[in-house]
Amino acid sequence: MKFVAGLTCHLCGARYPAEASWVCAECLGPLEVSYDYAAVRGAISRSLIESRPRSLWRYLELLPVSEPRTGFDSGFTPLVRATRLARELGVAELYLKDDSVNHPTFSYKDRVVSIAATRAVELGFQVFGCASTGNLAGSVAAHAARLGLACYVFIPHDLEPAKVLGAAIYGPTVVSVEGNYDDVNRLCTQIADRYGWGFANINLRAYYAEGAKTMAFEIAEQLGWRFPDHVVSPVAGGTLLPRIFKGFRELREVGLVSGTLPKIHAAQPAGSAPVIHALDAGLEFPEPVKPDTIAKSLAIGNPADGFQVVKVVKETGGAGASATDEEILDAVGLLARTEGIFTEPAGGTTLAVARTLIQRGVIKPTESVVICITGNGYKTAEVMFDRVASPIRIGRSLAEFERAVGARLPARAAGARA
Numbered sequence: 460m461k462f463v464a465g466l467t468c469h470l471c472g473a474r475y476p477a478e479a480s481w482v483c484a485e486c487l488g489p490l491e492v493s494y495d496y497a498a499v500r501g502a503i504s505r506s507l508i509e510s511r512p513r514s515l516w517r518y519l520e521l522l523p524v525s526e527p528r529t530g531f532d533s534g535f536t537p538l539v540r541a542t543r544l545a546r547e548l549g550v551a552e553l554y555l556k557d558d559s560v561n562h563p564t565f566s567y568k569d570r571v572v573s574i575a576a577t578r579a580v581e582l583g584f585q586v587f588g589c590a591s592t593g594n595l596a597g598s599v600a601a602h603a604a605r606l607g608l609a610c611y612v613f614i615p616h617d618l619e620p621a622k623v624l625g626a627a628i629y630g631p632t633v634v635s636v637e638g639n640y641d642d643v644n645r646l647c648t649q650i651a652d653r654y655g656w657g658f659a660n661i662n663l664r665a666y667y668a669e670g671a672k673t674m675a676f677e678i679a680e681q682l683g684w685r686f687p688d689h690v691v692s693p694v695a696g697g698t699l700l701p702r703i704f705k706g707f708r709e710l711r712e713v714g715l716v717s718g719t720l721p722k723i724h725a726a727q728p729a730g731s732a733p734v735i736h737a738l739d740a741g742l743e744f745p746e747p748v749k750p751d752t753i754a755k756s757l758a759i760g761n762p763a764d765g766f767q768v769v770k771v772v773k774e775t776g777g778a779g780a781s782a783t784d785e786e787i788l789d790a791v792g793l794l795a796r797t798e799g800i801f802t803e804p805a806g807g808t809t810l811a812v813a814r815t816l817i818q819r820g821v822i823k824p825t826e827s828v829v830i831c832i833t834g835n836g837y838k839t840a841e842v843m844f845d846r847v848a849s850p851i852r853i854g855r856s857l858a859e860f861e862r863a864v865g866a867r868l869p870a871r872a873a874g875a876r877a
Contacts, residue, residue: 466490515673530573538681552827565835566594571670575659578666584657590647593622600629675706688826697764725779726812728752754804782811801836
């Protein structure tokens with residue numbers, strides 16, 4: 460924490476100590492962590508970072524904790540050069556930041572929870588919890604188990620079964636709320652205030668959000684310490700997209716990367732697109748909507764950081780677009796067929812929107828683009844059951860195989876054994 464200057468209101472600039480605060484007492488704006496960048500610049504270097512273990516903690520000087528306590532294998536996920544997908548989309552330089560294999564719970568949430576859980580311990584919280592659309596619940600429960608914290612996770616009643624199991628397996632108290640995510644979040648805010656529990660995405664949100672910027676740190680490092688031209692990010696509560704921009708900005712601030720900052724683009728499902736509606740209408744603050752989408756991890760109708768998303772998209776010269784459920788599922792299949800990555804509908808949303816932005820000419824064929832894949836498809840596998848071919852059922856003989864599959868057999872390779 461020696462490089463942390465405190466918490467600063469994103470709206471009015473009021474300053475606060477680095478405690479468990481989440482809204483400004485002056486204007487009710489959100490608080491974010493600020494740093495002494497001059498001191499960081501003198502303490503950090505590319506060589507120092509590269510000498511450390513491959514986890515998000517390699518960027519410790521720009522993270523708001525004193526000492527890591529969990530998440531030692533979280534972060535530093537693959538940046539995949541997606542050549543086959545690039546050809547399909549019509550661009551030359553396409554990368555996938557693949558947090559579908561993040562550790563331990565296979566989503567980008569392991570980044571933010573590593574920070575929030577560590578800070579919860581440092582601030583003395585005995586109970587750690589969250590309001591969640593699924594991925595966060597699993598990550599909070601897993602990291603709480605590792606730290607020995609009592610854990611409560613609150614979820615909408617219609618969450619995908621695999622995501623419920625993915626949280627329950629770690630032994631938290633799982634509370635299913637009759638309502639959508641916005642109802643769950645409102646209840647958790649009351650509970651945090653009444654009982655003094657540490658909620659990752661409520662009273663610990665300022666610290667939680669800092670974990671998201673490690674995705675930007677890694678992208679730049681994995682590209683050889685340079686910025687891409689474009690980044691396409693999904694938007695749910697709005698944590699990730701603004702912090703990707705903050706991460707890039709900080710790298711430039713402390714002298715690790717130079718050059719023009721990327722354009723950041725927002726992706727939402729058509730059935731839950733308050734940010735896209737705001738961008739299209741020229742609004743500063745998104746107006747709440749009632750979510751209705753297959754992409755449940757993005758089904759947040761009143762995103763807490765929605766206005767920051769709008770601001771960053773505009774500031775960077777980015778754009779936003781939405782994708783229908785049909786387009787989302789098509790993109791899930793496309794990603795699997797071209798690059799061997801199975802993502803949940805949130806990743807399908809991001810890819811579908813990237814495709815739209817390329818078709819519109821927002822992203823040029825010669826420009827580099829990174830698409831953020833934030834969750835694993837095995838958690839939501841049921842959405843693709845009707846989109847894959849059924850197995851071909853045969854007996855045990857070669858003759859049956861050839862009768863059933865014959866026309867599909869490839870030509871015998873030269874030199875193959877007869």
